[in-house]
Amino acid sequence: MANSDKLIQFRHRYFSGRLVGEVLSKSWIDSAIPFAALIVVLVTMAVLVPGMVNIAYMADLSRQLAEFGLVALALTIVIMSGGIDLSVGSTFALCVLASLVGMNVLGLPVAVSLALALGAGLLCGLLNGVLIGYLRLRAFITTLVTLVIYRALYDIIFPRLASAIVGNTPDSPAWDYLGFGAFYGLPVSFIAFVVIAVAIHITLSRLRPGWRLRAVGGARKSAYNAGIDVKRTVCLAYVTSGLLTGTAAFLFSARLGSTGADTGIGMEIAVLTAVVLGGVSLGGGRGSVGNAIVGAVLVLILTNGLIRMSTPGSVNQLVLGLILILAVLFDAKWVKNRAKILSKVYVSPTYLALPSRAERHQAQFAPNDRLGESELIGLGAVEGPEDVVLDAADHLYTGTRHGTIVRFFAPDYTRSEVFARIGGHPLGLAFARNGDLLACVGGMGVYRVDPQGTVSRVTDETNRSWLSVIDDSRLRLPDDLDIARDGRIFFSEATIRYELSDWVTDALEGRGNGRLICHDPRTGQTRTVLRGLIFPNGVTMCRDGQSLLFAETWACRISRYWFDGPNKGQREIFIDNLQGYPDNINRGSNGTYWVALLGLRTATFDLAMRKPAFRRRMAKRIASDEWLFPNVNRGCVVRLSETGEVLDVLWDLAGRNHPSVTSTCEHKGYLYLGGVSNNRIGRVKLCDADSAWTSSQEYWGQV
Amino acid sequence: MSIWNALASLFSRSDDDSLSIPPLDGPLKPNNRLDEAERIVDLPSADNLVAVENGFLCSGGDTLYRIDPNGGCVIPIRRFEHPITALAASPAGIIAVGIEREGVLVDAGGAWTPHDLGNANGCITSLGFRGETELLVTIGSHRHPWSDWKRDLMSHGKTGAVLSLDLAASTAPRVLSNGLAFPYGLALSPNGEILVAESWKHRLVAIAAASGARLEARLEELPAYPARLAPAASGGYWLACFAPRRQLTEMILREDDYRAEMMATIPPSSWIGPDFADHLNDDQPLQSGSVRQMGILKPWAPSRSYGLVLRLNAALHAVASYHSRADGAIHGVTSIAERGSFVYAAARGTGAVLRFPVENRS
Numbered sequence A: 001m002a003n004s005d006k007l008i009q010f011r012h013r014y015f016s017g018r019l020v021g022e023v024l025s026k027s028w029i030d031s032a033i034p035f036a037a038l039i040v041v042l043v044t045m046a047v048l049v050p051g052m053v054n055i056a057y058m059a060d061l062s063r064q065l066a067e068f069g070l071v072a073l074a075l076t077i078v079i080m081s082g083g084i085d086l087s088v089g090s091t092f093a094l095c096v097l098a099s100l101v102g103m104n105v106l107g108l109p110v111a112v113s114l115a116l117a118l119g120a121g122l123l124c125g126l127l128n129g130v131l132i133g134y135l136r137l138r139a140f141i142t143t144l145v146t147l148v149i150y151r152a153l154y155d156i157i158f159p160r161l162a163s164a165i166v167g168n169t170p171d172s173p174a175w176d177y178l179g180f181g182a183f184y185g186l187p188v189s190f191i192a193f194v195v196i197a198v199a200i201h202i203t204l205s206r207l208r209p210g211w212r213l214r215a216v217g218g219a220r221k222s223a224y225n226a227g228i229d230v231k232r233t234v235c236l237a238y239v240t241s242g243l244l245t246g247t248a249a250f251l252f253s254a255r256l257g258s259t260g261a262d263t264g265i266g267m268e269i270a271v272l273t274a275v276v277l278g279g280v281s282l283g284g285g286r287g288s289v290g291n292a293i294v295g296a297v298l299v300l301i302l303t304n305g306l307i308r309m310s311t312p313g314s315v316n317q318l319v320l321g322l323i324l325i326l327a328v329l330f331d332a333k334w335v336k337n338r339a340k341i342l343s344k345v346y347v348s349p350t351y352l353a354l355p356s357r358a359e360r361h362q363a364q365f366a367p368n369d370r371l372g373e374s375e376l377i378g379l380g381a382v383e384g385p386e387d388v389v390l391d392a393a394d395h396l397y398t399g400t401r402h403g404t405i406v407r408f409f410a411p412d413y414t415r416s417e418v419f420a421r422i423g424g425h426p427l428g429l430a431f432a433r434n435g436d437l438l439a440c441v442g443g444m445g446v447y448r449v450d451p452q453g454t455v456s457r458v459t460d461e462t463n464r465s466w467l468s469v470i471d472d473s474r475l476r477l478p479d480d481l482d483i484a485r486d487g488r489i490f491f492s493e494a495t496i497r498y499e500l501s502d503w504v505t506d507a508l509e510g511r512g513n514g515r516l517i518c519h520d521p522r523t524g525q526t527r528t529v530l531r532g533l534i535f536p537n538g539v540t541m542c543r544d545g546q547s548l549l550f551a552e553t554w555a556c557r558i559s560r561y562w563f564d565g566p567n568k569g570q571r572e573i574f575i576d577n578l579q580g581y582p583d584n585i586n587r588g589s590n591g592t593y594w595v596a597l598l599g600l601r602t603a604t605f606d607l608a609m610r611k612p613a614f615r616r617r618m619a620k621r622i623a624s625d626e627w628l629f630p631n632v633n634r635g636c637v638v639r640l641s642e643t644g645e646v647l648d649v650l651w652d653l654a655g656r657n658h659p660s661v662t663s664t665c666e667h668k669g670y671l672y673l674g675g676v677s678n679n680r681i682g683r684v685k686l687c688d689a690d691s692a693w694t695s696s697q698e699y700w701g702q703v
Numbered sequence B: 001m002s003i004w005n006a007l008a009s010l011f012s013r014s015d016d017d018s019l020s021i022p023p024l025d026g027p028l029k030p031n032n033r034l035d036e037a038e039r040i041v042d043l044p045s046a047d048n049l050v051a052v053e054n055g056f057l058c059s060g061g062d063t064l065y066r067i068d069p070n071g072g073c074v075i076p077i078r079r080f081e082h083p084i085t086a087l088a089a090s091p092a093g094i095i096a097v098g099i100e101r102e103g104v105l106v107d108a109g110g111a112w113t114p115h116d117l118g119n120a121n122g123c124i125t126s127l128g129f130r131g132e133t134e135l136l137v138t139i140g141s142h143r144h145p146w147s148d149w150k151r152d153l154m155s156h157g158k159t160g161a162v163l164s165l166d167l168a169a170s171t172a173p174r175v176l177s178n179g180l181a182f183p184y185g186l187a188l189s190p191n192g193e194i195l196v197a198e199s200w201k202h203r204l205v206a207i208a209a210a211s212g213a214r215l216e217a218r219l220e221e222l223p224a225y226p227a228r229l230a231p232a233a234s235g236g237y238w239l240a241c242f243a244p245r246r247q248l249t250e251m252i253l254r255e256d257d258y259r260a261e262m263m264a265t266i267p268p269s270s271w272i273g274p275d276f277a278d279h280l281n282d283d284q285p286l287q288s289g290s291v292r293q294m295g296i297l298k299p300w301a302p303s304r305s306y307g308l309v310l311r312l313n314a315a316l317h318a319v320a321s322y323h324s325r326a327d328g329a330i331h332g333v334t335s336i337a338e339r340g341s342f343v344y345a346a347a348r349g350t351g352a353v354l355r356f357p358v359e360n361r362s
Helices: A003-014 A018-024 A029-048 A055-080 A088-105 A110-134 A139-167 A173-180 A188-206 A208-218 A220-225 A230-256 A267-278 A289-308 A313-345 A359-364 A500-509 A603-609 A612-621 A695-700 B002-011 B118-123 B146-154 B247-254 B256-265
Strands: A375-377 A388-390 A396-399 A404-408 A416-421 A426-431 A437-441 A445-449 A455-459 A478-483 A489-493 A514-520 A525-533 A536-541 A547-552 A557-562 A571-575 A580-588 A592-600 A635-640 A646-652 A663-667 A670-674 A681-685 B038-042 B046-052 B055-060 B063-067 B074-079 B084-089 B095-099 B103-107 B112-115 B124-130 B134-139 B160-166 B174-180 B183-188 B194-198 B203-207 B216-219 B224-231 B237-244 B307-312 B318-324 B333-339 B342-347 B352-357
Touching: A003 A612, A018 A313, A029 A267, A029 A289, A055 A088, A055 A188, A055 A208, A055 A230, A055 A267, A055 A289, A088 A110, A088 A139, A088 A230, A088 A267, A110 A139, A110 A173, A110 A230, A173 A188, A173 A230, A188 A208, A188 A230, A188 A289, A208 A220, A208 A230, A220 A230, A267 A289, A267 A313, A289 A313, A388 A426, A388 A663, A388 A670, A388 A695, A396 A426, A396 A437, A404 A426, A426 A695, A437 A478, A437 A489, A445 A478, A489 A536, A500 A612, A514 A536, A536 A592, A547 A580, A557 A580, A580 A663, A580 A695, A592 A663, A592 A670, A603 A612, A603 B256, A612 B247, A635 A670, A663 A695, B046 B084, B046 B333, B046 B342, B046 B352, B055 B084, B063 B084, B084 B134, B095 B124, B103 B124, B103 B134, B118 B124, B118 B134, B118 B146, B118 B160, B134 B183, B146 B247, B146 B256, B160 B183, B160 B194, B174 B194, B174 B203, B183 B237, B194 B224, B203 B224, B247 B256, B307 B333, B307 B342
Parallel strands: A426 A478, A478 A536, A536 A580, B084 B124, B124 B183, B183 B224, B224 B333
Antiparallel strands: A375 A681, A388 A396, A396 A404, A404 A416, A426 A437, A437 A445, A445 A455, A478 A489, A489 A514, A514 A525, A536 A547, A547 A557, A557 A571, A580 A592, A592 A635, A635 A646, A663 A670, A670 A681, B038 B352, B046 B055, B055 B063, B063 B074, B084 B095, B095 B103, B103 B112, B124 B134, B134 B160, B160 B174, B183 B194, B194 B203, B203 B216, B224 B237, B237 B307, B237 B333, B307 B318, B333 B342, B342 B352
């Protein structure tokens, strides 16, 4: 291997850029950027304004955050529902007035004053909600108008009561405790805020009202079609907003004990800046409590910092406005381009050098056309028969891309019925000892079908690996399975990075994205056995009962793995440097194994596998239909001996009937062929096979 | 590092547009008219078809054949030592052939007179008479012989030329234009210009009648590699296109590292790139759109070969097209001849001569 190749190999093993795409594909990336901005601002402020970041400041900040953060949450909920609430500042002022009237003027108990404040907030929110939700007025205009109306009400009422508010001081320890008290050093109002924030977070992310809110904000029409009461959801968002603003106002009143003519003025801009800066998308549907809090802290630190640096208030407003513009710009670009960026950086090919195809094999792989003359079964009646198996009564079972398992009846296989409906494309199939049919289902997991056709789930997840960025606990592409004598199910998952429909893209990557997984029915546990396999595909039990064979498709090799016995845990190459890409492996008569070749290696593709940067550019720059691909338009099946010697090769040279054979099944002297992108099953008479041999018999004895 | 590359590519305008292929629309909208055409003769690697007084001459491998226009009858006239790469006949019946590695041979009534073109002998791509004594010759490449045309394409060959050979005098050929990217066909326009199909640049250029005038592009951005040109009886021209352009090929032509290693280590039959036909070669590259799905090769599949004949009007605008798509059988058409009410085409990839009725659309 040349030195430059070693360099390429090294670079693509350790700096492949795969993580960039995987991180970008996570949903928390929306929140990660504002969070990073927060850290940057915090550090900058600590450096610019010495002595700003200390315990006293933190306590003060947490009190401010309690009030400001609640209003930010209020606006977040409204924006997530697809609207906007500009009247939060005026509502806030009215609620402050209501609570102070309760406490100072009327001398009511704290609880009643709280009810007054919440009632004021509720009324303000309800007016918005009815106008926008039920009467379908534009949110922007409506709340702009209510902003003016509520402010006018405040301006009318406040001067008449101003002296009464200032003149009286309520004698209420609870009121003072709320305003100034601390619990284990934490301000009480902050604790109240945390409790409310957690409750809202759970509601938004885990409960039905939250999902509905997101659905309405994300796609109003779809939400309506899905049966969600859009009008009520929107209305309730404004009502919630009013209630949260009322709560914030109550805390504010407790802290200050009075109010002024300018209470709440300009608040909507500050809160809007906070929310958008925090990463809540103005388009609706995207956002979280965390976003709102991060944004609120950011804005508070910024404004406090600016005040400490003694900048005039108008400059503060100017800075906030500029930040808002930038945040809105970023939000618009981010939402629009995130998927585009992701599609450009997600595909991450790696270096994969296959040995040059051996002369020895080329002689053994001499072409013939024995598959070209196969008898066809179910032509046009099945689509995507990835695997075929036969039962004791010689009926044939296969999966289709319509999500069913179809049964063809012996002896002539002209009649068929839908045996079971699964919902995903069944790939590998195998019969268990008790006659149940086990199936790997693309995108779903491993499923069991009993002889009556009842479907039940065996497993759809495995243990999450700690260092994987993408969630690898869910099964994405279980491919083939086989069953050990003790009932353990070993199955391959071809790739954890792509769905079934994108498996071609995994060919372009050529990385060990797949794994071998074991499900133990005795404990009900599923555990990953081997990781980092290059598109593991076929799995079959060896006859020693302690090991299995698995094919790694893009690596053109078959390995043997011992899961039991003295060699437990060992792995060795069974046969490598194949002429083509091995798919399913199945047992044959006389102690042999059948390997279906998905396609043939080509010199140009082998070369491309050694040039990851070239493949990356190809994935980026040209349409996926134009990508270079191995030659999968030929059919080829190989028979291997117990020790991995090539015994026999059967070809469909022109690929008319069986291009890309994905599985084989020998049964009573015939070989049955399946193909995942084919619309037929084939069978070929084997002249040299044991005409009584069946796979079920060899596995489980007389069934 | 890839992160920086990724960031850089996010903020820079990529040159994706330059990899795009002109779409087949308007008059180029795909059809199956070549597959529906009458296949009059099967002739392995039928290449250059020329109308003569009592039928057609056609080259196929190293043999020159005479073909009966009504089909069925193929008579070998003469076999040469090396493959015939071009053929022409004068109005009076003089026949000229280009032979790889030998040069031009001219037959004026029984005797074949050789004309040596020196290092241009290897890649004579087409011939055309201007009068009875002047023979126009397109040389695809001075660097690679005809049989190695893929190497010329992949090495961005532009060593082609158009020569004028005076058959009466034994003077050296006159160079009318050189530095061309594989000129593959020529035709004379009514005003005395020579139209040349410059294949690797997917365009038609005109060489002015006055010597020393500059080359002028007349028809650019063809969706396929043009081969030979033939005049149409009702004005305008027929243009045979021998292989399709594909995004992957365009990309390979820019990927110097990959291309260099491909050319150095892989036999040309297995290269990525255009071809006359999709041979049954297991080592042949495939593009993912060409994977058989449910037993069907999609007609739009990005195949290596294609069948395309264009009808150009006198202003060199395409007015009609004849296709055989990815799933069709008539691929790699290299020459056209019009005779009577039929158009005859030689499909080198398929090894057949076919005919279809003339439509007057100029």
